[in-house]
Amino acid sequence: MLRENLNNDGDGSFLRNDALQNLLGIEFLAQLLSEARDELLPRLVDMISERARDISTDDDVDEYFDDLASTIYILEEFFKDDEDSMPFVDDADSYLRDTISEIRIKREELELEKEEPERDDDDRDDDYEYYRSSPSTPSASRAVNPFAPDDVSIFDDIDEGD
Numbered sequence: 001m002l003r004e005n006l007n008n009d010g011d012g013s014f015l016r017n018d019a020l021q022n023l024l025g026i027e028f029l030a031q032l033l034s035e036a037r038d039e040l041l042p043r044l045v046d047m048i049s050e051r052a053r054d055i056s057t058d059d060d061v062d063e064y065f066d067d068l069a070s071t072i073y074i075l076e077e078f079f080k081d082d083e084d085s086m087p088f089v090d091d092a093d094s095y096l097r098d099t100i101s102e103i104r105i106k107r108e109e110l111e112l113e114k115e116e117p118e119r120d121d122d123d124r125d126d127d128y129e130y131y132r133s134s135p136s137t138p139s140a141s142r143a144v145n146p147f148a149p150d151d152v153s154i155f156d157d158i159d160e161g162d
Contacts, residue, residue, distance in 0.1 A: 003032060007039045010047045012071035015078070033078055037085050044072065044092035052099045057110075061103050069096060 002024075005011040014020055021029055048068060055064050072093050079085035 003035065006032060006036055006071075010040065010044065010068050010071050012036070012074045013067060015074045016070070036075065037079065037082070041075070041079075041085055041088035041092075044068075044088060045095045048092065048096050048099055052103065055103060057107065061100050061107075065096060065100060068092075072096060 002014055005014070024032075048065070051065065051068065055061070072089060076086075076089050076093070079089055
C-alpha cells in the first residue's frame with residue numbers, strides 16, 4: 001500500500017514519520033526509495049500536470065498540491081546527494097511552483113472578467129448617439145483651415161454645385 005501511494009499517487013507523506021521509517025526498516029525503506037527513483041521521479045512533472053488539469057475553481061491551490069509539494073520536499077531530502085535524481089526533483093519543484101503561480105494568475109483574470117460589465121450592442125448604440133449628438137466646434141474646422149470663417153460648412157462646395 002505504501003509503495004502504491006508513493007509511486008502511483010506521489011504521496012510520500014509517510015516518509016516524514018520517523019517512527020514509521022524505523023518500523024519499516026532500513027532495507028524496505030531503501031527499496032522504496034530505489035523504486036521511487038526509478039518510477040516516481042521521472043513522472044513527477046506529468047503528475048503535477050495531470051493534477052493541474054483536474055483542479056476545480058473551488059479548490060484551494062496550496063492545499064490541492066500540498067501532498068505533491070510535501071513529497072517533493074521529502075524526496076529532495078532523501079536524494080540530496082544523488083546527482084542523477086536531483087535534476088528530476090528540481091524540475092518537479094520548479095514546475096510545481098510555476099503551475100501554482102499560473103493557476104493563481106488565471107483565477108485572478110477570471111475574477112476580473114466577472115467584475116467587468118459586459119458590453120452589448122445596446123451600449124455601442126449609446127456611444128454612437130453620444131458622438132452623433134455632440135456639437136461640432138468651430139475649432140475643429142479651424143484646425144483644418146485656420147482661415148475658414150465660423151459659418152462655413154465643409155459641404156458648402158458640394159452644395160454650391162447644385
